[in-house]
Amino acid sequence: RKEVEQDPGPFNVPEGATVAFNCTYSNSASQSFFWYRQDCRKEPKLLMSVYSSGNEDGRFTAQLNRASQYISLLIRDSKLSDSATYLCVVNGPGEYKLSFGAGTTVTVRA
Amino acid sequence: DADVTQTPRNRITKTGKRIMLECSQTKGHDRMYWYRQDPGLGLQLIYYSFDVKDINKGEISDGYSVSRQAQAKFSLSLESAIPNQTALYFCATSLGGPTDTQYFGPGTRLTVL
Numbered sequence: 001r002k003e004v005e006q007d008p009g010p011f012n013v014p015e016g017a018t019v020a021f022n023c024t025y026s027n028s029a030s031q032s033f034f035w036y037r038q039d040c041r042k043e044p045k046l047l048m049s050v051y052s053s054g055n056e057d058g059r060f061t062a063q064l065n066r067a068s069q070y071i072s073l074l075i076r077d078s079k080l081s082d083s084a085t086y087l088c089v090v091n092g093p094g095e096y097k098l099s100f101g102a103g104t105t106v107t108v109r110a
Numbered sequence: 111d112a113d114v115t116q117t118p119r120n121r122i123t124k125t126g127k128r129i130m131l132e133c134s135q136t137k138g139h140d141r142m143y144w145y146r147q148d149p150g151l152g153l154q155l156i157y158y159s160f161d162v163k164d165i166n167k168g169e170i171s172d173g174y175s176v177s178r179q180a181q182a183k184f185s186l187s188l189e190s191a192i193p194n195q196t197a198l199y200f201c202a203t204s205l206g207g208p209t210d211t212q213y214f215g216p217g218t219r220l221t222v223l
Binding site: 002003004008041042043044045046087096097098099100102103 | 145150151152153154155158166168169198200211212214215216217219
């Protein structure tokens with residue numbers, strides 16, 4: 001079983017739309033959660049950390065549900081520049097490890 | 111200039127060849143990592159290093175070795191490349207532990223024929 005599972009998509013949305021997707025994680029002991037963004041053939045970059053109470057960064061909102069072991073990312077008012085693959089990242093298993101999901105691809109069309 | 115650089119950016123090699131991928135960083139971070147990325151899979155940790163004297167195996171270290179020549183340099187070697195090592199390889203650094211933000215290099219696309 002994969003440590004982190006994501007719907008690969010692609011999610012094709014028009015500009016201005018709202019898009020949301022989840023990832024699930026298997027390690028109930030995980031304490032740190034992140035969303036990274038990866039453009040085609042480029043390196044991943046941190047988009048945002050995910051906090052227990054949920055958090056927002058501009059048009060991006062992340063939620064954590066520990067009971068069901070999933071994390072969500074919502075993008076409001078989508079821009080063409082939001083087209084990318086979004087990687088769900090969770091710490092563990094083990095103290096020094098990060099587990100990466102395979103990514104959810106979002107394509108925003110004009 | 112990029113904070114984390116990798117050389118080469120692309121490499122095609124043949125089965126059985128030895129190859130070295132290099133990573134340099136100017137961020138002053140002690141912690142460095144090597145990952146590989148395959149289509150449909152998440153990044154997998156190959157090796158990580160918390161300082162020059164500390165090297166640790168990740169989840170898929172077989173067939174790979176590393177060298178931490180200095181705080182700023184961390185090299186990955188494939189002693190005898192095989193086709194299933196064809197992948198995109200990323201070096202990353204972090205200031206603190208792996209739960210701190212990781213800063214990735216631009217990647218090396220390796221093809222083993």
